[in-house]
Amino acid sequence: MRTATVSRNTSETQISVSINLDGKGIGKFDTGVPFLEHMLDQICRHGMIDMDITCKGDLHIDDHHTVEDIGITLGQALKQAIGDKVGIRRYGHSYVPLDEALSRVVLDLSGRPGLTYNVEYTRAVIGRFDVDLFSEFFHGLINHSMMTVHIDNLRGINAHHQAETIFKAFGRALRMAVEWDERMAGLTPSTKGTLTA
Numbered sequence: 545m546r547t548a549t550v551s552r553n554t555s556e557t558q559i560s561v562s563i564n565l566d567g568k569g570i571g572k573f574d575t576g577v578p579f580l581e582h583m584l585d586q587i588c589r590h591g592m593i594d595m596d597i598t599c600k601g602d603l604h605i606d607d608h609h610t611v612e613d614i615g616i617t618l619g620q621a622l623k624q625a626i627g628d629k630v631g632i633r634r635y636g637h638s639y640v641p642l643d644e645a646l647s648r649v650v651l652d653l654s655g656r657p658g659l660t661y662n663v664e665y666t667r668a669v670i671g672r673f674d675v676d677l678f679s680e681f682f683h684g685l686i687n688h689s690m691m692t693v694h695i696d697n698l699r700g701i702n703a704h705h706q707a708e709t710i711f712k713a714f715g716r717a718l719r720m721a722v723e724w725d726e727r728m729a730g731l732t733p734s735t736k737g738t739l740t741a
Contacts, residue, residue, distance in 0.1 A: 587715040636720030
């Protein structure tokens with residue numbers, strides 16, 4: 545089983561993340577940021593990844609540190625759980641619609657962090673959640689998981705729908721990338737022979 549548990553403790557947040565890449569899509573969250581939890585659940589369900597994430601953060605200030613640091617810690621856990629990448633597909637992609645919204649995510653478990661994020665939300669706040677924090681979340685996740693990711697919201701009117709299609713597409717693209725490829729058994733999907741740097 546490809547699993548990992550990572551803790552991160554700072555003066556701003558205390559976080560624990562446990563994941564199972566070969567799970568059943570079950571998410572358990574206690575972060576104090578309900579809309580982020582709703583989005584994380586999309587990654588679980590559509591990526592078929594089990595996650596257990598707890599965070600005590602300085603929410604009396606705002607959600608920024610909590611959201612960014614969860615991204616960082618989840619990225620570290622993903623990197624550990626994915627391991628040496630021998631025998632996996634490496635690349636993943638997904639288009640996901642939700643009513644009027646459509647998003648595309650393409651990713652490469654390259655060992656090189658890079659995020660291209662093309663999203664223009666139709667409003668700045670969903671409920672009480674500042675949508676700018678999604679960029680912080682993904683930057684933290686990508687920089688610490690060492691993957692290359694392109695996120696494009698192609699259309700959308702409802703900001704909730706825009707966000708949800710992004711997270712669903714990310715989950716499905718990640719699921720594709722970490723899948724075992726029988727033809728790659730025992731092989732690293734790179735002409736360099738390594739995907740660790």
